[in-house]
Amino acid sequence: MDKANPEWAKDIPCKNITIYGFCKYENDGCIFNHGNESSSSVSSRPVLNSSLSSKFNAKTAPSFTPSKALNVKNTSSTAIKAEKVAKALQSVADQQPSVSSPLASHSAPFSSSFNPYAANFTPVGSAGAAETSSSPPSAPSAPSAGHTGFNPYSVSGGLLASADELNPLHPSSGFATGSPGPFTQESSNRHANFPTIYPPSHSILQYHLYAPDPALHLKLPLKANERSPEMLFIPNDIREELLKKNQAALQVFPSGGNLPEIVGDYFGLVPLEFHNRVTNKDRYQGHQNSLYKVFSNFDGKIYIMRRIHDVKITETAQISQPFQRWKKLVNPGVVEVRDVFITRAFNDASLCVVHDYFPQSNSLYETHFVSYNPVPISLDLLWSYLVQLCSALQAAHSSNLAFNNICLDKVIVTGHPGRIKIGDSCLHEVLHFQEDIDVTQQQQKDFVDMGLLLRDLSAKIIGSGQDVNDVETLAVDDQFRLVLQYLLDSSNAEPKSLEKLLPMFASKILPVTSALQSYVEYTESILARELENARLFRLMCKLSFIFGRTESRIDINWSEAGERFPIVLFYDYVFHQTNESGKPVMDLTHVLRCLNRLDAGTSEKIMLVTPDEMNCIIISYKELKDLIDSTFRAMSQ
Ligand SMILES: Nc1ncnc2c1ncn2[C@@H]1O[C@H](COP(=O)(O)OP(=O)(O)OP(=O)(O)O)[C@@H](O)[C@H]1O
Numbered sequence: 001m002d003k004a005n006p007e008w009a010k011d012i013p014c015k016n017i018t019i020y021g022f023c024k025y026e027n028d029g030c031i032f033n034h035g036n037e038s039s040s041s042v043s044s045r046p047v048l049n050s051s052l053s054s055k056f057n058a059k060t061a062p063s064f065t066p067s068k069a070l071n072v073k074n075t076s077s078t079a080i081k082a083e084k085v086a087k088a089l090q091s092v093a094d095q096q097p098s099v100s101s102p103l104a105s106h107s108a109p110f111s112s113s114f115n116p117y118a119a120n121f122t123p124v125g126s127a128g129a130a131e132t133s134s135s136p137p138s139a140p141s142a143p144s145a146g147h148t149g150f151n152p153y154s155v156s157g158g159l160l161a162s163a164d165e166l167n168p169l170h171p172s173s174g175f176a177t178g179s180p181g182p183f184t185q186e187s188s189n190r191h192a193n194f195p196t197i198y199p200p201s202h203s204i205l206q207y208h209l210y211a212p213d214p215a216l217h218l219k220l221p222l223k224a225n226e227r228s229p230e231m232l233f234i235p236n237d238i239r240e241e242l243l244k245k246n247q248a249a250l251q252v253f254p255s256g257g258n259l260p261e262i263v264g265d266y267f268g269l270v271p272l273e274f275h276n277r278v279t280n281k282d283r284y285q286g287h288q289n290s291l292y293k294v295f296s297n298f299d300g301k302i303y304i305m306r307r308i309h310d311v312k313i314t315e316t317a318q319i320s321q322p323f324q325r326w327k328k329l330v331n332p333g334v335v336e337v338r339d340v341f342i343t344r345a346f347n348d349a350s351l352c353v354v355h356d357y358f359p360q361s362n363s364l365y366e367t368h369f370v371s372y373n374p375v376p377i378s379l380d381l382l383w384s385y386l387v388q389l390c391s392a393l394q395a396a397h398s399s400n401l402a403f404n405n406i407c408l409d410k411v412i413v414t415g416h417p418g419r420i421k422i423g424d425s426c427l428h429e430v431l432h433f434q435e436d437i438d439v440t441q442q443q444q445k446d447f448v449d450m451g452l453l454l455r456d457l458s459a460k461i462i463g464s465g466q467d468v469n470d471v472e473t474l475a476v477d478d479q480f481r482l483v484l485q486y487l488l489d490s491s492n493a494e495p496k497s498l499e500k501l502l503p504m505f506a507s508k509i510l511p512v513t514s515a516l517q518s519y520v521e522y523t524e525s526i527l528a529r530e531l532e533n534a535r536l537f538r539l540m541c542k543l544s545f546i547f548g549r550t551e552s553r554i555d556i557n558w559s560e561a562g563e564r565f566p567i568v569l570f571y572d573y574v575f576h577q578t579n580e581s582g583k584p585v586m587d588l589t590h591v592l593r594c595l596n597r598l599d600a601g602t603s604e605k606i607m608l609v610t611p612d613e614m615n616c617i618i619i620s621y622k623e624l625k626d627l628i629d630s631t632f633r634a635m636s637q
Pocket residue numbers: 125126127128272273278279280283289291304335355356357358359360361362363366409410412423424
């Protein structure tokens with residue numbers, strides 16, 4: 001080999017790429033092949049690395065770019081600092097190929113901030129596998145178990161998963177192989193074109209920019225009185241879930257295109273169905289349908305609007321009567337209907353039904369069958385679903401209503417622990433208005449539909465037989481099997497009713513209610529912890545507004561003899577503590593304690609010492625609070 005002439009190495013793959021996925025000397029003289037077409041040209045990064053570096057661009061990330069809107073005096077120096085930070089972060093991002101969200105790793109180039117007007121729109125809270133990365137709903141057994149957490153490093157969901165593995169219909173996904181699942185040939189064909197486009201491109205937040213939980217081996221056993229910083233904040237999995245929900249809720253669709261700007265009282269239509277599945281022909285009387293997220297001009301809230309294309313409705317009663325009946329139905333197991341109207345905004349006579357919107361919700365089918373990471377079904381979860389569905393049925397049937405649409409596609413999972421709601425209510429009644437339909441018969445059909453839904457789900461439990469229709473082969477306990485047999489019994493010997501059904505599993509209702517209650521208490525306790533955040537944040541802002549301004553360095557009031565000097569010392573006392581050897585002490589508890597006392601203006605006194613330790617001031621929190629308030633007022637006048 002001729003070491004003087006690097007030509008000999010141009011076709012040999014660089015080992016750094018093989019081992020680490022990237023070569024940091026690629027642009028710095030490394031003579032081996034980095035996967036470029038021509039090794040002699042200026043090399044581009046290998047695929048893995050390029051997706052990473054494009055995902056995180058600290059320079060363009062708004063968190064690191066000073067806002068132009070702010071009229072800050074030292075804008076240029078801030079910008080220079082921000083650029084330095086950005087550069088440093090960029091280089092860190094470039095050097096860490098493994099730090100990536102599993103979503104982002106398969107996405108188009110990432111724009112670190114959410115840009116609702118980006119032309120390249122892809123849904124966040126929409127249908128399909130799109131939402132499958134969110135934390136799965138859990139069995140109702142324990143609230144903490146519900147927080148399995150989003151593991152960005154997991155192999156199946158992380159960088160190591162190939163595109164094929166992420167395809168729900170790919171054999172390796174476990175969906176197409178093994179047990180054929182509960183679906184008949186027809187139903188699996190119906191979903192055969194489910195897209196593999198997820199994850200979407202631009203709208204993924206950099207969740208890693210927040211402090212992650214420490215690695216397990218660093219989680220030291222704490223004494224009863226000790227707290228780690230993570231324990232002081234909202235748990236990461238809940239924070240991430242709420243962020244994703246907010247992001248999905250606020251995402252808008254680029255204006256222009258075929259969609260009307262305003263439909264009735266609603267605007268900002270965002271299509272929610274981004275899948276290629278063929279709609280069940282019998283549904284909606286064979287009419288085509290579309291689902292949109294919409295913003296209400298009336299109350300500013302977000303809803304979903306289902307449009308049934310090209311319907312003929314001649315009398316207003318067809319709309320108003322079913323709507324009046326269904327809008328009274330309020331139950332946690334039902335997606336409430338808010339509005340029904342006919343519009344010509346789509347250039348046809350479309351029927352629009354408006355329902356409550358639950359960001360990031362997925363149908364049961366998406367959650368358990370076609371997601372990248374299907375939520376496993378357990379018996380506990382099935383009992384929970386059964387109890388919730390019965391509650392919804394009880395509410396509807398007692399109002400002389402029937403759903404007519406209980407199926408895997410129309411029941412959505414809205415949150416932990418396995419909370420579900422029957423969607424799409426009221427529509428069936430509008431479309432079949434004046435048809436000679438017996439509600440009691442429809443209610444009987446609801447029972448059977450519920451049985452079919454639970455049977456299909458049971459078939460996904462590990463150990464269930466291949467024949468979906470055979471309840472005996474399902475891996476459920478005898479009690480659940482009896483419930484299924486009762487619901488699916490077609491002999492019509494006696495009408496099915498909740499009075500007969502509920503006693504069959506009365507003992508199972510209590511654990512479900514306990515789990516839901518525990519979860520409520522858990523989230524309430526988290527909420528209580530966060531209660532003070534806004535107050536402390538405002539206090540921090542107030543302190544930061546007045547502390548460290550340029551004028552304070554020349555103003556006599558801020559000098560050692562000045563009346564505002566205690567503020568300078570207090571700021572140091574709170575944030576700039578050092579230990580005996582001069583090392584910074586960053587004790588969050590100390591900060592919170594001081595700020596809380598300052599906010600309350602307690603009479604407790606503290607001793608503030610000058611850095612040279614030559615002078616000290618003894619002052620109460622009340623006096624400090626008054627001083628800070630008066631300074632702030634003087635500044636804002
Ligand atoms: N109330 C809701 N809030 C938020 N998202 C919803 C709501 N209802 C449905 N979705 C989302 O919209 C997706 C599409 O719902 P839709 O009812 O159109 O299912 P579908 O399988 O496309 O049915 P169809 O074949 O009848 O069109 C659901 O999978 C879910 O992710």
